[in-house]
Amino acid sequence: MTEQFFEMLWDCEQCATRGLLAKSQRHCPACGSAQNPEKRYFPEPGKEIEVAGHRYTGADWLCAYCQSPNGASASFCGNCGGPKDGTKEVARVVDKADEPPILAPTSVTPPSGRRGWGRMVAAIAALVAIVVGYSLFSKHDETATVVSRSWVRTIDVERFAAVSESAWCDALPAGAYDVTRFSQQRGTRQVEAGQECKDKRIDKGDGTFVRENECTPRFKDVPVFDMKCNFHVDRWQVQRTEKAAGDAAATPTWPMPQLATTGFLRGLGQERAGPRHETYTVNLAAKEGKQWRCDVLPAVWAALKEQQNVRLEVRGTGGAVCDSLGR
Ligand SMILES: [Zn+2]
Ligand SMILES: [Zn+2]
Incomplete structure (x- = not known):
C-alpha cells in the first residue's frame, strides 16, 4: 500500500x-x-x-x-x-489537534469590589483567632480547697479461650484449627483491554502531510481473588475487670480476683491476672462555687489533705491544669 x-x-x-x-x-x-x-x-x-x-x-x-x-x-x-x-x-x-489544551492562567488579583470585603473578613478572623488563642492558652492561679479524694484500682482478668477469627490463608497464626476456606477479592491488577487509536497528521516538510494511525494500549482493573480462612485459635483474652475503690479513709488496695483454674497453665478456661490500672482523684472547689476534678500521681494524692487550700492553675476556658497540683 x-x-x-x-x-x-x-x-x-x-x-x-x-x-x-x-x-x-x-x-x-x-x-x-x-x-x-x-x-x-x-x-x-x-x-x-x-x-x-x-x-x-x-x-x-x-x-x-x-x-x-x-x-x-x-x-x-x-x-x-x-x-x-x-x-x-x-x-x-505540529498538528494543533494533537497539542494538549493550554490552561488559561488563573487570575490572582480578586475583583476590586471584593477586595474591601476580603480585608474585613481577614480582620475579623484575626480577632477571633486572638480571642480563641487567649482563652485556650492563657492561665491564671486560683486558690482551691481540697473537698475529697478517692482512688480506683483495677485488674483485668484474662481467660485462655477459643476465639473465632479470619485471615488470608497464607497468614494463619500458629495453632489455628477448625479452618474453613473460601475465596475473596484481595486486590486488583491491570490487564490490557484493547487499544485506543487516533489519526495523527504529520508534516513531512515538503508542503505535504501524511496521516498515521497511532494506537496506545488501554488498561482496566480486574479483581484478584485469594483464599480467606475462618478459624479458631486459643488465646488469652480479657474476660472481666475486677475493681477496688475507696475514699481517703481507706488505704488503696488491689482487688483479689477469684481465678478459675484447670490444673493446666494453658488449659481452656484457665484464668490469670492481667494488666493493673490505678487512678487517684482529687475533687477541688473555690469560693465562687467553681469545682474541678483532677487525676493526679499517687504521691501528689497522698500528700494532699481534706480542707487544705492549694494553688491551682486554671485555663482561660475554666479547665484546671491538674499538673500544677504537684508543683
Ligand atoms: Zn532564494
Ligand atoms: Zn499573494
Missing part, C-alpha cells in the same frame, strides 16, 4: 490570499510572492486535498537569501537561484 500524501496550506502575507496549496503553489497565484514555509498549516479535518502520485524525497530546504522553500532534490533556489549548500530544512508544523 502506497502512502497517501495531502497538501499543507499557506496564506499569502503580501495580498492576504488564503488557503494556498503548500506543495503545488510555491508562489502566490494572485501577486506572485514566494511561499513563506513558516505560514504552513494543516487543513480543517475533512477538507484534505490529496497529492496524487507524490514521491517523497525529503523535507524542503530554506533558501538562505530569499527564505523561500525548495524541494529536497533541487540544487538551486527556484525563486532567486541561491545554492542549496549549507541551508537548513524548513521547520515542521
Whole structure:
C-alpha cells in the first residue's frame, strides 16, 4: 500500500490570499510572492486535498537569501537561484489537534469590589483567632480547697479461650484449627483491554502531510481473588475487670480476683491476672462555687489533705491544669 500524501496550506502575507496549496503553489497565484514555509498549516479535518502520485524525497530546504522553500532534490533556489549548500530544512508544523489544551492562567488579583470585603473578613478572623488563642492558652492561679479524694484500682482478668477469627490463608497464626476456606477479592491488577487509536497528521516538510494511525494500549482493573480462612485459635483474652475503690479513709488496695483454674497453665478456661490500672482523684472547689476534678500521681494524692487550700492553675476556658497540683 502506497502512502497517501495531502497538501499543507499557506496564506499569502503580501495580498492576504488564503488557503494556498503548500506543495503545488510555491508562489502566490494572485501577486506572485514566494511561499513563506513558516505560514504552513494543516487543513480543517475533512477538507484534505490529496497529492496524487507524490514521491517523497525529503523535507524542503530554506533558501538562505530569499527564505523561500525548495524541494529536497533541487540544487538551486527556484525563486532567486541561491545554492542549496549549507541551508537548513524548513521547520515542521505540529498538528494543533494533537497539542494538549493550554490552561488559561488563573487570575490572582480578586475583583476590586471584593477586595474591601476580603480585608474585613481577614480582620475579623484575626480577632477571633486572638480571642480563641487567649482563652485556650492563657492561665491564671486560683486558690482551691481540697473537698475529697478517692482512688480506683483495677485488674483485668484474662481467660485462655477459643476465639473465632479470619485471615488470608497464607497468614494463619500458629495453632489455628477448625479452618474453613473460601475465596475473596484481595486486590486488583491491570490487564490490557484493547487499544485506543487516533489519526495523527504529520508534516513531512515538503508542503505535504501524511496521516498515521497511532494506537496506545488501554488498561482496566480486574479483581484478584485469594483464599480467606475462618478459624479458631486459643488465646488469652480479657474476660472481666475486677475493681477496688475507696475514699481517703481507706488505704488503696488491689482487688483479689477469684481465678478459675484447670490444673493446666494453658488449659481452656484457665484464668490469670492481667494488666493493673490505678487512678487517684482529687475533687477541688473555690469560693465562687467553681469545682474541678483532677487525676493526679499517687504521691501528689497522698500528700494532699481534706480542707487544705492549694494553688491551682486554671485555663482561660475554666479547665484546671491538674499538673500544677504537684508543683
Ligand atoms: Zn499573494
Ligand atoms: Zn532564494
